[in-house]
Amino acid sequence: MKNSSFDENSLNNQYVRLEQSILSHVQNSKTPLELSQEVQMLKSHYYYSPLSIRIIENHKNEEVEWQNEPNSLTQTSLLSKRANKSKNIRNLKYAFLLTMLIYGSIGTLGYLGLLGRQKQTKFPVIIYDYFEPSNWQSLIVEISFCANLISVFPLFPYMGKAQLFAIIFEKQNQNDVYPQWAYHAYNLVLLTISIILQIQQVKINLIIGLVGTWIGFLSVNELQYIEDNKNK
DSSP states (O other), X not given: OOOTTSOHHHHHHHHHHHHHHHHHHHHHOSSHHHHHHHHHHHHTTXXXXXXXXXXXXXXXXXXXXXXXXXXXXHHSOTGGGOXXXXXXXXXXXXXXXXXXXXXXXXXXXXXXXXXXXXXXXXXXXXXXXXXXXXXXXXXXXXXXXXXXXXXXXXXXXXXXXXXXXXXXXXXXXXXXXXXXXXXHHHHHHHHHHHHHHHHTTOOHHHHHHHIIIIIHHIXXXXXXXXXXXXXX
């Protein structure tokens, strides 16, 4: 206690005022770090109870976990970690609008580039279906597809693996690693599926349909169901 001259009622009232102030800061603070700084100032002027201390320490721990989390970009929401959360809705709208403009521009420019071209297959699916194999322009398309496969596509299995393992395996602390056999099993399943699709010469439109329906349903619903049951 900083001053023993206060009676018990005065101390209790002081506790209540401080805890209400802290809870107000918890709700309105921009970041846990700013909350800790503001509460430290309050502590230098007021009494604080064990409940206040727990609130302070919990938010300090959140700040430390945020800074030390190695996979925060893949396992947490970027919007939830912004300094100014009051602009989250606005930023989310801008992000959707920008994404729509980018995809719309790509689709429009791609359509203009294919105007007047004869399709080489009965049911064209990709841009390559509008170029003759003997045409030199088809080489540019093949190089673009190759660059896409080498640079972009390997990221999807990695991102899916990180999200899947985070749900299946429970870490005791941030330094724990996932079992090595799980990595081998994941890669083996992915390789087996790829070989089967290649041997059976599955059409690209069927693969796109499966990815957009079954895999999407599994990711959004089934994995969420597993996570909910694990937390019970």
